[in-house]
Amino acid sequence: MARVYNFSAGPGVLPEPVLKKAASELVEYKEAGMSVMEMSHRSKAFEEIIQSAERLFRELMQIPQNYHVLFLQGGATSQFSMIPLNLFRKSNKVDLVHTGTWTKKAMEEIKHYGTVNLIASSEDKNFSYIPKLEKNKFSKDAEYFYICSNNTIEGTRYTAYPDTGGVPLIADMSSHILSEVIDVNKFGIIFAGAQKNIGPAGLTIIVVREDLVGHAMEITPVMFNYATHVENKSLYNTPPTYSIYMAKLVFEWLKNLGGVAAMQKINKEKADILYNFLDNSSIFKSPIVREDRSLMNIPFVTGSKDLDAKFVKEAKNAGLVTLEGHRSVGGMRASIYNAMPAEGVKKLVDFMKKFESENK
Numbered sequence: 001m002a003r004v005y006n007f008s009a010g011p012g013v014l015p016e017p018v019l020k021k022a023a024s025e026l027v028e029y030k031e032a033g034m035s036v037m038e039m040s041h042r043s044k045a046f047e048e049i050i051q052s053a054e055r056l057f058r059e060l061m062q063i064p065q066n067y068h069v070l071f072l073q074g075g076a077t078s079q080f081s082m083i084p085l086n087l088f089r090k091s092n093k094v095d096l097v098h099t100g101t102w103t104k105k106a107m108e109e110i111k112h113y114g115t116v117n118l119i120a121s122s123e124d125k126n127f128s129y130i131p132k133l134e135k136n137k138f139s140k141d142a143e144y145f146y147i148c149s150n151n152t153i154e155g156t157r158y159t160a161y162p163d164t165g166g167v168p169l170i171a172d173m174s175s176h177i178l179s180e181v182i183d184v185n186k187f188g189i190i191f192a193g194a195q196k197n198i199g200p201a202g203l204t205i206i207v208v209r210e211d212l213v214g215h216a217m218e219i220t221p222v223m224f225n226y227a228t229h230v231e232n233k234s235l236y237n238t239p240p241t242y243s244i245y246m247a248k249l250v251f252e253w254l255k256n257l258g259g260v261a262a263m264q265k266i267n268k269e270k271a272d273i274l275y276n277f278l279d280n281s282s283i284f285k286s287p288i289v290r291e292d293r294s295l296m297n298i299p300f301v302t303g304s305k306d307l308d309a310k311f312v313k314e315a316k317n318a319g320l321v322t323l324e325g326h327r328s329v330g331g332m333r334a335s336i337y338n339a340m341p342a343e344g345v346k347k348l349v350d351f352m353k354k355f356e357s358e359n360k
């Protein structure tokens with residue numbers, strides 16, 4: 001069977017050249033005479049892989065020297081508890097903007113250790129926008145200020161980040177890391193599960209400012225303490241070696257393509273193709289306010305459950321797969337991560353036009 005266009009929200013599409021390169025090295029990696037999967041994480045060959053991965057990632061994101069980069073396991077979800085465990089020192093209070101499923105989950109974990117000061121929420125309108133923030137609600141003594149910068153399920157994204165003064169700003173960038181240029185200096189911690197724009201599942205990348213490491217709560221398990229992983233360069237225990245290798249290949253691919261700024265331009269063009277169609281369609285529409293629309297995760301609806309189901313089924317038969325919306329929101333969603341070629345988005349829009357003419 002030929003490769004399909006995969007619009008999955010994650011694990012998501014990977015660049016085809018990366019998959020081919022990995023396939024060519026799968027059984028014997030360079031001079032090692034074995035697969036990366038079979039290699040000791042303490043071997044010279046793997047050391048080179050993890051170091052190159054970090055170097056490339058730092059270069060792509062322009063990460064300043066006073067930030068550590070960690071390659072961990074546990075998914076983005078583990079960060080929901082790892083962050084309070086490492087950052088709570090005094091007030092145990094977090095300023096948080098609630099924008100959907102992933103901030104709700106983060107909130108639930110914070111409440112095990114402290115309190116949440118809700119700065120704003122977009123729940124009143126089904127999380128279809130990013131709320132405007134009133135600075136007088138920010139707490140000076142918050143341990144950190146928490147946002148999810150791209151909401152994978154709802155399809156919203158921040159286009160500007162709050163100025164939180166001395167309070168570290170922390171962002172879950174799982175579904176749009178490396179898709180647009182970000183000024184890392186604005187953040188205390190950035191984290192992302194790899195399985196969307198970085199590589200296969202199993203790897204979570206954390207960018208943490210150095211002053212936030214080394215003050216974990218007494219109860220923090222050793223694996224949940226950032227200091228453990230900083231001191232051991234992400235090799236305290238066996239890291240997800242193959243996922244790190246794949247991430248390195250994805251970073252090389254992205255660098256060759258021109259880096260994050262070039263990718264951002266392509267991503268904007270791809271998203272525009274789909275949004276322009278949605279805004280002019282007679283049966284499909286985007287539920288998200290224009291100014292807060294994600295470039296990565298694009299939900300859309302027809303207004304009829306039956307028609308939605310028919311669309312998903314027929315699209316699948318046309319080689320356009322995983323277009324159903326998240327089980328919590330329904331409708332459809334096209335996740336068009338970095339690795340989705342413009343051709344895939346054009347094919348999707350062509351198919352939607354045809355479907356529209358047949359189902360008016």
Ligand SMILES: Cc1ncc(COP(=O)(O)O)c(C=O)c1O
Binds near residue numbers: 074150
């Ligand atoms: C924004 C966001 N945060 C967190 C998660 C959870 O990630 P993981 O499955 O790696 O724990 C996801 C997964 O889809 C996500 O999209």
